[in-house]
Amino acid sequence: MREQRYDLERAIGSWRHSLELRRIFLKDDLDELEDHLRKEILRLTKDGAKPKQAFLTASESLGNQVELENAYQPVRFGKHKRSQSFLNEMLFGLSMLKHYVHISLRSFRRHAVQTCITVSGLSLALVASLVIVLYVQDELSYDRFHEDAESVHRIRSARDGDYRALMPASMAEALSTDYPDIQSVVRLFKHWEVPLISNGDMGSYEQSFYFADSSFFDVFTFELLRGNSKKALNQPNSVLLTESSARRYFGEEDPIGQTIRYKGGTDLIVTGILADIPANSHIHPDFVASMSTLPLVSYSRIMEEWAVFYTYVRTRPGVSADQLEEAIEPLRARMAGARTNFELDAQPLTSIHLRSQMSSELEANGDIRFMFMLISIGVLVLLIASINHVNIATARAMKRAREVAVRKVAGAKRAEVIQQFYVEAFVLVFVSLVVSVGIVFAFSSFLENVTGKELLLSNVSVNLLLAGLALSLVMGLMAGSYPALFLSRFQPARVLKGAFVSSRSGRRLRNLLVVAQFSASAVLIVVTLMVSKQIAHIQSVDLGFNSDNVLAIPVPGQETRSQYASMRNAWLQNSSVVSVAATASSYPGKRHSDGHTLRRLEDGPEDIHVVQRNWVDAHYFETMGISFLSGAGFHDDPSQNLRSIILNETAARTLGWSEPETATGEMVFVNPESDSLAFQIVGIVRDFNYESLHSEIGPLFFTSTHFPTIVLARVAENNLAGTVLDLQQTWKLFTDSPFTWSLLDMELESLYQADVKWGGMLRISTLFALFIACLGLLGLAAFIAETRTREIGIRKALGASSAGIVILVSKEFAVLILAAVLIAVPLSMMAVEEWLSTFAYRTELGVDVFLIGALILMATGLITVSYHAARAATAQPSVSLRSSE
């Protein structure tokens, strides 16, 4: 009776289903095997076997699941993935994934504290690296918005490796006519003095006023919202405004066809409106006037005589910088003349922002080395956080070993256990990613302050998502790999028999990783301290002049300038005004006029030297606290100074006087190409740092001016605001022009803003790194204190003091941290050396920095550890000895 009720179809069905679960078989395989099974059963039943017996015999002779799988494995490996059962595969994978996620969450709940530690570490690291990725991405995107940006180059000249981008105007003409590889050429000019732009009674000094050829739009792809890009810059006295500057000057009125006044003298007609320049451009003109305007508003022979133009070319597509340099070789030869060390260089537009650090850049550029440093910091921070997970996961291995053993006994293969631990790591990382994206958004304004970029406004969602996913992937692999491989290796039989003891190699690895973490933190701490030290050094270095309480007051317009002498006298009546001077061009901390040449009277025509220049009055040196090495300086009466010149020490040396002070009284030619009368040297001034501490002091000379564009006034320290008000009152007596002023001290500080910002970013990432490393240490210390509860209990029962126990537990970590410091010293020295080399004036690498760094690290590390050590040490032995684990 029983046999008759045996359901053969059901038996075959469940046999087939159990094979289905072994994912190696395709549907075709199952059909084929089932066909075989049925044939055999049929044969056996015909021979008189009962259905159940026949089924058992047939399936036995076909082979059990494991045998079948082993037989198929070598043939099938990798093949079933491609099969049409892909969907099944996915479904199966999903259900396993769900299971793994479920197990992971359960394990997280059980170890909530350690999970929190790992997640906060991972999130902070992701925040830091997300910001870094966005920042670096933004820096790398500079000037790539131009159409076929690879075909645009800036032409520079180089003499003995000293690059300058300021070219004579004639170069562009030669380039655009003689060279077929070059499609179009544009010259840019930006005045070193800041012009006053006005519309009626509204005016302000515009930092970003450019002059450009009409080919501006052939070379650059700046969007022109209104006007005709072919014609807008054709006529003299035409100007383009960006949308924002147009709004500033004209409000809601239509600006096209209206005029703005340049330096209180010339009216320029607005012929077009530019879209605001993208932030990731190496130039940000607010105004672009036609190049033909320049001789009308500036020195009339500027186009013929001065080398002050930035020259950009657009080549035919596909012409490389090298090919371009080769093509313009005839031009180089012509310009070089007798000089052998003169080169022309084509600088790709897209590399200007990160790879160009000349003294005469149009705007402050970024630095590719900072990018590398930032990326290294990002990787370090990610690594530190990943190590936390590795350490905590392997420390818990003993407890997980049983779980792994049971899984394996139940049929899990090693690959599946590995998958499980990877899933666990990725779930952690994913949770952290969500947290970190939340943090980035919540603190976006703070982050933008620190980085100085609007990181989250532009195409944020895609970039942030991609960056986040990529980083999580890297992090999941970094954090998940070791635990997965390590934990999946356990032999179930040995673990379940109790043979598994905390492995020594695991502990050694953890110690190693802790050392790595703290070395990384130590490097960052030392680098941060060094950067702070360098920034402090810059602020304290003797610049060679005195910038305290000096006001810089621009003098707009010819009419105001003509009043200068009497206004100066009126100001000097004020007892708070110490001294007043004038310059026609620049003052310390600002760009100085570039590309002038000097030659000694007795030297041949090839011995000319490129130098910088300033035009000042007789009071400039006294007001700025610049001292004379020899000579008396300019005469009070400007008419006596027409052929007088003052050099700085470096200029005198460059010209060939090995003892600069002896040069006074000698004669030199200034720009001998255009001026054949010699000047007499009436003084040599001590070198002072006239541009920035990033660059060495170059050769500089002064000629006299009676054309003040900026007045420098040194005033008494007390009641600065009152004095400024007094000065303004006096000013109003002489002119209607706006009175504006700035403090030289503050302007000088702004020169180092990039370094200060950089220092700030470093400090924050260091804090991040140290904090994350300490989080990991906290987790590890908690774990170790826990596993040593009994040992500590016994020690206490035998009479050890609480203090002794704290030292016992802390000692282990102290050794690790010390090792970390030792490793970090040479690494951080290398890193700092690199950065310091960008300064001409650098602080010394001192022992103090390393000592302070070590102390900070020791202190934070030990405070972290001792919390748990103290908790373990103060526990009652009677309680801790009763604990079961």
Add this chain to the structure above:
Amino acid sequence: MISKELVGASVRPILLSILAKEDSYGYEIIQSVREYSFGQLVWKDGSLYPVLHRMEDEGFIESYWQKTESGRRRKYYRISSGGKAQLEQERHQWLQVDAILARLWGLQPRLAV
């Protein structure tokens, strides 16, 4: 009983030879092997299929599906031209081995007959 190694070595020429006679399917192939070897050559039925799949991957045999009388699908195998060439080669090698052993043992080589 023939050893596992020898079974492993001979399975391909045997399968190719059977399929050279006519197209066949797994169960039937096993039955033929059993008949021809008088039960001397025994393998786990299930281990035949992976071998067939591999030979199919290698291009020696081809497979196609046919409906059986009961309406189920059945997978048939047939020898390809590559398989025929392979069989010829295997045959040649087996005859050589047989000849060597025969000479060593002072017997008439029989495979060659």
